[in-house]
Each structure stands twice: as structure tokens, then as C-alpha cells.
Amino acid sequence: xxxxxxxxxxxxxxxxxxxxxxxxxxxxxxxxxxxxxxxxxxxxxxxxxxxxxxxxxxxxxxxxxxxxxxxxxxxxxxxxxxxxxxxxxxxxxxxxxxxxxxxxxxxxxxxxxxxxxxxxxxxxxxxxxxxxxxxxxxxxxxxxxxxxxxxxxxxxxxxxxxxxxxxxxxxxxxxxxxxxxxxxxxxxxxxxxxxxxxxxxxxxxxxxxxxxxxxxxxxxxxxxxxxxxxxxxxxxxxxxxxxxxxxxxxxxxxxxxxxxxxxxxxxxxxxxxxxxxxxxxxxxxxxxxxxxxxxxxxxxxxxxxxxxxxxxxxxxxxxxxxxxxxxxxxxxxxxxxxxxxxxxxxxxxxxxx
Numbered sequence: 297x298x299x300x301x302x303x304x305x306x307x308x309x310x311x312x313x314x315x316x317x318x319x320x321x322x323x324x325x326x327x328x329x330x331x332x333x334x335x336x337x338x339x340x341x342x343x344x345x346x347x348x349x350x351x352x353x354x355x356x357x358x359x360x361x362x363x364x365x366x367x368x369x370x371x372x373x374x375x376x377x378x379x380x381x382x383x384x385x386x387x388x389x390x391x392x393x394x395x396x397x398x399x400x401x402x403x404x405x406x407x408x409x410x411x412x413x414x415x416x417x418x419x420x421x422x423x424x425x426x427x428x429x430x431x432x433x434x435x436x437x438x439x440x441x442x443x444x445x446x447x448x449x450x451x452x453x454x455x456x457x458x459x460x461x462x463x464x465x466x467x468x469x470x471x472x473x474x475x476x477x478x479x480x481x482x483x484x485x486x487x488x489x490x491x492x493x494x495x496x497x498x499x500x501x502x503x504x505x506x507x508x509x510x511x512x513x514x515x516x517x518x519x520x521x522x523x524x525x526x527x528x529x530x531x532x533x534x535x536x537x538x539x540x541x542x543x544x545x546x547x548x549x550x551x552x553x554x555x556x557x558x559x560x561x562x563x564x565x566x567x568x569x570x571x572x573x574x575x576x577x578x579x580x581x582x583x584x585x586x587x588x589x590x591x592x593x594x595x596x597x598x599x600x601x602x603x604x605x606x607x608x609x610x611x612x613x614x615x616x617x618x619x620x621x622x623x624x625x626x627x628x629x630x631x632x633x634x635x636x637x638x639x640x641x642x643x644x645x646x647x648x649x
Contacts, residue, residue, distance in 0.1 A: 297418065297648040299641075300330035303400055305392070307336030308407035310359025312505055313533060314574030315407045316341045318455065320348050320485040320554070322405070322422075325638040327351065334399055336392075336412075343535040347553035348485070355395060360384045385411035403645070406449070413448040418648045421449040424456055424573050427471040429599040439471075450648055451476050455483045455577065464576055464632070466603045468596065478644050481635035482577045485554045489583035489631070495565040497547070498526035499621065502569040504533040505591045509615070513589065516618055517568070521546050524621070529560060558582070566626045571600040571612065580632030587626045588612035604629070 308315035336357030389411035404419040406412030413419035428438040446452050456469040458479035501517040521528040529547045537550040571588040590597035601612035611625025
């Protein structure tokens with residue numbers, strides 16, 4: 297398939313902001329290749345992308361609206377939401393059929409949205425988790441279920457290195473793969489490492505994740521930073537809230553576009569964040585020492601936190617155990633060498649008949 301002047305529909309999962317931000321580089325690459333893009337997003341996702349890309353047609357597309365528990369009863373909370381998720385998958389598949397007909401869509405790209413495929417239109421699936429991590433043998437069941445969804449797509453794009461030893465996602469992105477699985481190498485909206493030698497902030501906390509855990513994490517960080525004798529910053533992960541403020545030694549930013557986010561990282565000595573995979577890919581480019589706080593009960597982040605502790609001595613702690621900061625626990629993610637994403641996408645799409 298030649299993507300020039302083709303109508304391409306892209307929709308990222310709304311489960312956190314990372315699926316949306318990692319699509320930025322893919323969107324720009326497709327635009328440079330001459331494609332016409334339609335983005336299926338909710339209000340929050342549109343707010344993020346509006347500041348990053350132009351020449352886009354936005355179509356409202358509901359998300360899965362996953363909620364996390366206040367307590368540690370993650371498994372129960374997720375189990376109770378299975379009917380809602382299955383309904384969302386069915387609805388998105390039905391809505392996609394309407395969009396394909398109304399806008400003459402030639403290609404569909406889904407970032408981890410299970411139902412975003414169409415039987416009459418080539419559809420591509422993006423995920424870094426072909427091997428979902430879960431306790432008590434549930435991972436084998438999830439692998440089979442996930443593969444069943446992936447099989448509905450003509451290609452599966454994996455944003456990681458093909459070499460298992462270099463993989464940023466570890467065994468999440470490696471295992472039994474099929475002929476239609478293709479490794480993109482890690483992708484990031486950032487191009488170059490931070491270069492500053494002057495740090496305005498001793499610590500920057502990047503707050504993210506579904507509620508109510510996002511707010512819980514933010515409150516813990518504020519309390520921690522208030523007891524620091526150094527200037528700190530918080531990035532709140534709230535695109536719809538236009539709030540920048542300063543209080544004592546803390547500067548708060550509700551959300552920043554990529555350019556301003558880069559500048560904030562650039563003047564920060566150390567970063568505290570969730571070990572979300574999109575964040576890992578970004579920090580692999582930016583090269584700032586990081587310390588991880590996994591979202592409670594999110595097995596992917598808990599696995600990645602353990603992996604980066606074992607391989608690169610990057611510290612992590614459970615959210616409810618975060619009471620102090622040790623500079624020696626911060627370390628760098630190995631530098632991520634970016635591939636020529638435009639060439640890779642062109643190569644893969646040309647294989648589609």
C-alpha cells in the first residue's frame with residue numbers, strides 16, 4: 297500500500313496518557329509520507345494532540361474509562377469492569393465500521409484498542425505487551441486472549457528492539473511471535489538527550505495514571521517535596537486543567553506540551569515517575585536519572601520496575617512506602633537510539649496489499 301493521499305484512521309487507548317503521546321511520532325511520520333489522518337480520541341486526548349500536531353481531522357471516540365481502586369483490591373476491581381470493557385470493544389468495532397464508510401478510510405491503526413479492526417479495511421495493532429504479566433498463571437490465559445484479538449489485524453507493530461537482550465520492555469515484548477509481528481524499535485516524541493549542566497529543580501515528579509491513584513500519588517509527592525530543602529517541580533498529568541502555580545519550594549504544572557516538557561526535564565536534576573512504557577522510552581532518549589513508583593496493582597509497571605532495578609540499578613518503591621528520597625537510588629535508563637521511523641513505517645505499510 298502506498299500511503300500517499302490515503303485516509304488513515306488512528307486511535308490510541310485512553311488507559312493513561314502514554315498511548316496518546318507515543319502516537320505523536322507515528323502521526324508525524326505518516327503526515328510526512330503524505331497521508332491524510334483522522335484521529336479517534338476523547339476530550340483529554342484531543343487536548344494533548346492539539347498542541348503537538350496539525351492538519352488533523354478529529355473524530356470523537358469514547359475510551360474504556362478504566363477505574364482503579366483506592367485499596368489494593370486491584371484484581372477484584374478489574375474483574376468487575378470486564379463487562380464494561382467487552383461492551384466498549386464491541387462498540388468501538390461497530391463505530392469504526394461507520395467511520396470507515398463515512399470517511400473512505402484506507403487503513404486503520406489501533407494503539408492497544410482491541411476492537412479497532414475492520415474486515416473490509418487493513419488494520420494495524422500497536423502494543424509493547426504481547427506477553428501480559430499477571431499472577432497465578434493468569435498470564436497464560438491473557439496471552440491467548442490477547443493473541444485472539446491481535447489475530448484480527450494484518451500487522452502487529454511492537455515499539456521495542458527486536459533483540460531480546462536490548463529490549464526496553466523485557467519479556468513483555470518478546471516471546472512467541474507470529475510472522476505478522478514487526479518490531480519498530482523504541483519510539484519517542486523526543487529526539488535528543490538533555491544537555492544542561494545547570495539544574496533549577498532538584499526533583500521533578502511526573503504524575504500519571506488513572507484515578508483515584510493519580511491523585512493519591514500526587515498528594516504523597518506534595519507532602520514529600522514540602523519537606524525538601526530544595527526546589528522541586530510536579531507535572532500533574534491533567535491536560536484539561538490549565539493550572540500552573542508556585543507554593544513554597546514547589547512549582548506545579550498541570551500539563552505541558554512536548555517542547556515545554558523537554559525544557560522542564562532539561563533543568564531538572566532527577567525525575568520521579570511511574571514506570572509506564574512510554575515514559576521509559578522518552579526517558580531513554582532524554583537521559584535523566586529516574587526513580588520509579590509503580591501504580592499499585594498494575595502488573596506491567598510492577599514488572600518493569602523490578603526489571604530496571606535488576607538490570608540498571610534504578611530504584612523503585614511501592615507508592616504507600618514512599619517516605620524519603622535517596623539520590624543514590626536514581627539512575628539512567630540506557631540511551632535509546634531512535635530508528636528512522638518514517639522508513640520503517642513505509643517498509644511495513646508497503647507489505648500490505
